[in-house]
Amino acid sequence: MATRNAGRRRADHRANRRRGLDIPAGHGHGHGHGHGEHVVDTSVVDSDAIVARRVRIVVAAILIPLIAAAVVAMIVMWPGGGLKVASYQTETARGEVAAIKACTDAKAQCDQATVKLTTGADKGQLVPVEVPKTGQVAIPVKVGQSVMLGVQTDAQTIAEKYQYVDHDRTKPLLVLALIFAIAVVALSRWRGFAALIALGVTAVMLTQFILPAILKGSSPLLVAVVGGAVIMTVAVYLTHGINAESSIALSGTIAALGLTVGLGWFFTKFCQLSGLASEGASTAKQFAPNLxxxxxxxxxxxxxxxxxLDDVTVTQAAAVWELSAANPSASRTELIGAGLRIGRTHVASVVNTLVLAYAGAALPILITFAIQGLPGQYVLSTELVAMEVVRGLVGSLGIIAAVPLTTALAAMAVADRSRDLITTAPEHLGADPA
Known part of the structure; x- marks a missing residue:
């Protein structure tokens, strides 16, 4: 009787395999997009013993060594104190404009502001500050606005001690950040809150490790790879949980990150880019000659x-997980094919987004060339433009590679779950061991 039942189940399994992927209508690509309301429970995939065993192999062979190497490298390269360049150090202060008038010297292109200091050693005092109107087009300073000031500690007079730096935009930026945080938590709830914590970790890594380590003299490329790997590990696991799906997504992210590094390094050399055309590069080189x-x-x-990369790999892993939950008997080939079909649309939109982001950042440069009426080929060959082209295309190639890499890893982890259960553990399907 048990043999007859097992044979019937194997026959049903073969029939399911012949039908291929039986995915419910309206099934999305991991974010729940689609026209139907059907929701596939992917917890059965995470709890599958076969999947768990395969993912443990990936974690032990790939993730743990890479994450451990990144953490060790971060500890070794962690910067100490006193990294600022002495000639560029300055004290700062903030204040509110109490009054403003034109400078008494008609030839001087400036306004004379009276600023009430809100920070610093002279907090509460009214000090004179010249606000220049020459050079770059500036936003006019008005009474009641907050401004940032530089402090010349060795100045002879109070009029020379404080210099205008820029508007103080702390309050509007905090308001915008608060609106963003509320929107994220309102939509994604606890997962959104975890994403905000991951964002905070990213900010800390950038300001406390990546930038100081580069200033200290470590290789910018190595620092970016190490910092990026640590950031992605924290972000993926904190936002999506420590589970099999997240581990596969993180593996795909690190693999695509490595490819992006290789392509970026090669095409920077191949296109003979010095990096001097980057905004602020010459100033940074002036104060840190070995940079x-x-x-x-x-x-x-x-x-x-x-x-x-995080968005693409998490989406692809989620897509394959849902495909497997809908059809546990799907083979690797079927899952990879279906996953890539989902990924094509996602990549097309994401790549366009990345290229447009870089183009938007370079818009003032492009406007300058357009005013000059230079030939397109000439414009593309200048380092200012070529640099943005390489950035956009190398980043896009990394994103494109992330789709098949993550899809293949996910498919290898979850493919043929029902077949493995039939051949290795028939008792899980209700067969009589006797």
Whole structure:
């Protein structure tokens, strides 16, 4: 009787395999998009013993060694104190404009502001500050606005001690950040809250490790790779949980990150990019002569692509997980094919987004060339434009590669679940061991 039941189940299994992937209508690509309301429970995939065993192999063979190497490298390269360049150090202060008038010297292109200090050693005092009106087009300073000031500690008079730096935009930025946080938590709830914590970790890594380590003299490329790997590990596991699906997504992210680094380094050399055309590069080189600007350029490509890589790999892993939950007997070939069909649309939109983001950042440069009426080929060959082209295309290639890499890893983890259960553990299907 048990043999007859097992044979019937194997026959049903073969019939299911011949039908291929039986995915419910309206099934999305991991984010729940679609026209139907059907929701596939992917917890059965995470709890599958076969999947767990396969993912443990990936974690032990790939993730743990890579994460451990990144953590060790981060500890070794962690910067100490006193990294600022002495000639560029300055004290700062903030204040509110109490009054403003034109400078008494008609030839001087400036306004004379009276600022009430809100921070610093002279807090509460009214001090004179010249607000220049020459050079770059400036936003006019008005009474009641907050401003940032530089402090010249060795100045002879109070009129020379404080210099205008810029508007103080702390309050509006905090308001915008608060609106963003509320929107994220309102939509995604606890997962959104975890994403905000991951965002905070990213900010800490950038300000406390990546930037100081580069200033200390470490290779910008190595720092970006190590910092990026740690950031993605924390972000993926904190936002999506420590589970099999997240581990596969993280593996795909790190693999695509490595490819992005290789492509970025190669095409930076191949296109003879020095990195000097980057905004602020010449100033940084002036105060840190040993700074590797070409490496810094590639590091920027890596960090710029991290967020999109995270989105793509998590989506692809979720898609394959749901495909497997809908049809446990789906083979690797079937899952990879279906996953890639889902990924094509996602990649097309994400790549366009990344390229447009870089183009938007370079818009003032493009406007300048348009005014000059230079030939397109000439414009593309200038480092200012070529640098943005390489950034956009290298980042896009990394995203494109992330789709098949993550899809293949996910498919290898979850494929043929029902077949393995039939051949290795028939008792799980209700067969009589006797």
């Amino acid at each position: 590797d600007l070409a490496g810094l350029l590639v590091a920027g490509m890596v960090i710029g692509a991290l967020g999109v």
